[in-house]
Amino acid sequence: MKQREYSRGIKYYWNVWRHVFKGGLKRSYLYKTDIFVRILRTLLVVGIQIGLLNILFGKSEVYAGWNKSETYLVIGIWNVLNYLGWSVFSTNLLYLESKVLEGKFDFILLKPLSSSWYASFSDFFITNFITALSGVILIIYYIIVEWGNIQLLDILVGILAICVALLIWYAIYLFFASFTISNPRNGILSIAKELLGLTKYPMDVFGSSLGFVFYTVIPIAFLTTVPANMIRGEFSYGFVLVGLGISVLLIVIANLFWKWNIKKYASASS
Amino acid sequence: MYFSREFQYRGQMIAWILADILKILGLCFIWLTSAKVNGNVEQGYVVTYYILIMLVSKFTSDYTVEHGVRNILDGKFSNFLIKPFNYLLEYLGINIGGNVLRVILFFPAFLLGILIAWKSNLWIMNFNILSIFLGLIAIVIGFSISFLMGNIIALAAIKIKEMDSIRIFFYNVASLLSGEFIPLVFLSGLTRKLFIALPFRYTLSFPVEVFIADIETKDMLLGFLAGVTWLTVLYFSYKLIYKKAIKRYEAEGI
Numbered sequence: 235m236k237q238r239e240y241s242r243g244i245k246y247y248w249n250v251w252r253h254v255f256k257g258g259l260k261r262s263y264l265y266k267t268d269i270f271v272r273i274l275r276t277l278l279v280v281g282i283q284i285g286l287l288n289i290l291f292g293k294s295e296v297y298a299g300w301n302k303s304e305t306y307l308v309i310g311i312w313n314v315l316n317y318l319g320w321s322v323f324s325t326n327l328l329y330l331e332s333k334v335l336e337g338k339f340d341f342i343l344l345k346p347l348s349s350s351w352y353a354s355f356s357d358f359f360i361t362n363f364i365t366a367l368s369g370v371i372l373i374i375y376y377i378i379v380e381w382g383n384i385q386l387l388d389i390l391v392g393i394l395a396i397c398v399a400l401l402i403w404y405a406i407y408l409f410f411a412s413f414t415i416s417n418p419r420n421g422i423l424s425i426a427k428e429l430l431g432l433t434k435y436p437m438d439v440f441g442s443s444l445g446f447v448f449y450t451v452i453p454i455a456f457l458t459t460v461p462a463n464m465i466r467g468e469f470s471y472g473f474v475l476v477g478l479g480i481s482v483l484l485i486v487i488a489n490l491f492w493k494w495n496i497k498k499y500a501s502a503s504s
Numbered sequence: 505m506y507f508s509r510e511f512q513y514r515g516q517m518i519a520w521i522l523a524d525i526l527k528i529l530g531l532c533f534i535w536l537t538s539a540k541v542n543g544n545v546e547q548g549y550v551v552t553y554y555i556l557i558m559l560v561s562k563f564t565s566d567y568t569v570e571h572g573v574r575n576i577l578d579g580k581f582s583n584f585l586i587k588p589f590n591y592l593l594e595y596l597g598i599n600i601g602g603n604v605l606r607v608i609l610f611f612p613a614f615l616l617g618i619l620i621a622w623k624s625n626l627w628i629m630n631f632n633i634l635s636i637f638l639g640l641i642a643i644v645i646g647f648s649i650s651f652l653m654g655n656i657i658a659l660a661a662i663k664i665k666e667m668d669s670i671r672i673f674f675y676n677v678a679s680l681l682s683g684e685f686i687p688l689v690f691l692s693g694l695t696r697k698l699f700i701a702l703p704f705r706y707t708l709s710f711p712v713e714v715f716i717a718d719i720e721t722k723d724m725l726l727g728f729l730a731g732v733t734w735l736t737v738l739y740f741s742y743k744l745i746y747k748k749a750i751k752r753y754e755a756e757g758i
Contacts, residue, residue, distance in 0.1 A: 271673055272669050289538070289695075290537075293544035297538070299539050361668075419513050420518045421520045421523070423513070425519055429526060
């Protein structure tokens with residue numbers, strides 16, 4: 235299917251997303267049990283992660299070159315990226331499959347917006363946003379504990395690196411989700427989910443050979459390990475620029491594959 | 505019938521298996537590093553444990569929390585209720601059909617995993633007929649526990665309509681306490697006792713421990729006893745909950 239291209243300004247997209255966000259907030263009033271369970275889950279997530287790290291460390295002070303509070307930082311960044319992603323775009327891209335199967339994807343193509351943008355950001359899930367707060371708690375914990383050893387500028391650059399990481403996270407999801415359009419029920423998004431799940435721990439865990447792969451061929455090190463190293467003051471600021479370049483490249487590639495898969499979309503269900 | 509239906513989407517299932525391998529490989533690296541750092545657990549044990557976890561999870565997984573909940577919310581559950589046999593029998597068929605296909609598709613990767621671990625001196629399981637037989641019994645008990653837990657959780661959909669968070673919460677708890685995230689061998693004290701007391705261990709970790717045969721006879725017997733006890737408790741709990749829940753079922757999805 236050939237899609238008509240629409241070019242709209244950032245302001246237009248921002249206004250659309252503001253309405254999506256408000257709709258998501260309003261829906262949260264309907265499902266109070268869900269919100270309660272999510273809050274409980276947030277506590278469970280933090281509890282599990284802290285417990286797990288304590289067991290991983292055992293009696294040792296250092297784990298793969300990272301101390302305990304530094305690994306809390308890595309997990310905190312992962313929680314922010316993962317749950318913020320689920321609240322803003324991952325869930326929408328996950329539901330893309332049912333939209334394609336039910337023929338509802340045609341309506342996305344007919345909207346006067348970028349189809350990849352609308353498929354990614356058409357709904358907002360407040361419940362996942364609540365769980366993302368567990369990451370913020372862990373990052374703040376690290377900053378408080380290491381306050382004397384870290385610099386404010388490193389923290390700010392680290393936050394910038396987290397924003398860049400979110401772009402890479404989105405690009406990876408969009409790339410894998412795009413194949414759902416031409417070939418639904420391919421299960422490929424679960425590979426993306428587990429690939430991104432590997433970044434919950436510092437990349438040093440995987441040794442030097444795999445670590446090299448994760449910095450170059452599959453650059454998932456830029457998701458959590460690089461931002462954490464920026465905040466620790468271990469990496470130069472140039473890594474943010476490299477990360478930004480990677481994110482732009484991946485978004486371009488993901489959009490190209492999106493368009494390529496749309497051309498192969500048959501709209502059989504409708 | 506359900507095997508054939510699942511076979512139609514074998515590509516999806518292969519992707520799920522690949523995703524599962526990726527997840528378990530990640531966990532394997534994480535615990536290997538911990539074993540290296542602390543020196544408290546043999547590295548071969550970690551590798552063998554996770555290779556077996558991948559296989560056993562294909563046998564003992566239950567997907568009722570996915571499709572059972574969906575059936576209740578869509579009102580399709582009514583179709584199952586009017587059939588001249590218990591709906592659990594059909595759910596059992598759905599799960600077994602899917603699991604058999606998963607095991608078949610995963611088996612080449614499992615053999616490759618054993619070969620790589622063997623060559624690297626990281627495979628510690630001896631192919632003992634008795635431990636394999638006992639392990640298979642533990643798998644049957646484990647699957648039955650998973651199946652009953654899944655069905656109990658699914659019944660909650662009769663009352664609670666937004667089940668996503670509960671489903672994910674259940675998966676989180678199950679992954680944590682079944683031995684997938686944390687192998688029992690790394691635990692000590694009260695956490696270990698809690699892990700042993702709860703039913704989740706018997707759905708995954710226990711069958712693997714029996715296969716590896718790195719468990720004392722007394723502990724193994726206690727494990728089987730605990731598994732059967734949980735199975736009985738869950739069965740009667742399911743009966744009780746079903747009796748109460750079905751009175752509230754309104755088939756509103758129709």
